[in-house]
Amino acid sequence: MTGSSGARPVIVLDGVSRFYGDVLGISDVTLEIGPGITGLVGPNGSGKTTLMNLVTGLIRPSDGSVRVLGHPPDDPELLMRRLGYCAQVDAFPPGLTGIGFVMRYLLAAGLGRSRARDLALRAISRVGLAEACGRRVAGYSKGMRQRIKLAQAIAHDPDVLILDEPLNGLDPLARAEILGLFRDLAAENRTLLISSHILHEVDIVSDAVVLMNDGFVVAEGAVRDMREELTTHPLQVLVRCSRAPRLAARLLELEDVVEVRIHPDRAGFVVASRDADALHLALERIVVDDGVEIETILPADEDIQAIYNYLVSGSGEAG
Template sequence: MIAVNGVSKFYRSVVAVSEVSFTVDRGVTALLGPNGAGKSTLFRMLCGLTPPSRGTLRVLGADPRRDRAVRGSIGLVPQQDALFDHLTADEFVALAARTHGIDRTDVVEVSRWALTQVDLADVGTKTVGQFSKGMRQRVKVAAALVNDPQVLVLDEPLTGLDPVQRRRMIALFHRLGDEGRCVLVSSHVLDEVARLGSNVLVVAQGRLVATGDYRDLRELMDDRPHRIRLGSSDPRRLATELVRLGLISSLSFGDGGAVVETSDVDALGRQLAPLAVALGVRLDEVRPLDDDLESVFRYLVEGR
């Protein structure tokens, strides 16, 4: 549903995005990167708000910069917090509906539906200027839904939301993706991305440094041993045998368990349970310590 091929964006001598290529289909995809990585610039190009300096972008098979119909199939939640503060939520979302050419007889119904999706249907006559940061984020999401978009581009949409609303919004994104939409969500918060889903695009310094399931991305770190915590009834006996068999390269003990390092996690996984049974050792825990998104991100972006 989205195809980006060799895209770069220059602002005079500043390179905001450099030679980025990827494809995205229906469902939820997270775009991960630190502030200033080029995420917002990439989103602006996907929505047709600015042209690429080099390369091509296609949304639903068309150029969003030139094809008005395709732009009408995109919903955008910008990172910027610039809203019409004198309007109520109903008025703000209704205005978004009218700008998409929705018939006046349907505007009220569409606006109420969109506000219901983000739990803002009952805010009454309170103006957007009186909203909290989280409420302002949610009203932007409502405005992005009024045209029933096939592609949703959400730039840091979870900023300022409390934990309950964050869970509800993530559930909404997944529901929209399950309905066949392409939902592309950016974030610089690692925990958010892990909750959004496993399909991740990692951007750093304007470049796409990795793409895929973040658990699979850990396999890119082949030059580093895997760290695994083993909890057992006799961690010293178990670890000693693992060393003897050459399955681990280092270990340490603490809190009733052992932390081991291995360069062959598959071999360790195959032999660990049978070995515990043979030794008469109860195996309580096998927990990877560096298969989390933070480890992957730190390795890919910072090289450590």
């Protein structure tokens, strides 16, 4: 299960496939997603949006079953009280202001006007759009439209948030703010499923990731765990230290070390090894033996992009 370990799964897909005529959307996906932030990563056309649309009941599976919080997605009356979806579609009902847009669906859900207004304003404030909420959505920038969609998705205080490319159109400052909001929402014990094709964005906020390619789930789990499963692909470690060429030469003598690249400033190198544990033990020993001063040791490829590249290129094998 992805997400926080030990908790009951919130989103469960069991053998789910979806075809559009002869075209494959996703194929035989079995997945359990728990509380916390789960990143859904893959290139365009990999099936991320199809998976999200299936989870939210906007489309139905050709095969298999989906349950969210124990409910089937085709029961909006029960499920949508507890689920919010910020879809990728950049379209809005015509003529509405920002607050009118958010309120519209709270009113349709049966809330009174003043309660709907309070909730809408609270959600709009959380996404940092309070000052512009009286303006028409048609005049919003792409980033503002993205924020107001996010406000609409969180306005009814859902337990589960499905966010399809929520950072699209946001400038770097806004991205940082919204990522902070995601962390806050997750800290409130919600389940967030966030898709992105910009991998490092998801990497830095996700507790777990689901990697997709060509309609298949390529890998799932915590980023670190996933990296450790890639036993056949060398782990890369960045070392900054004194006497870097000397240390690099000693490491090259190890059986599992396949490559060492010295940095041009000769104050560090990247070492690639098939055995992470052996590498770290050897590093410790050589540092003590040779009196090398270590400035930093960092995993150089534990980010999702690296893992994703290994997996989709077929050069790695998940354990």
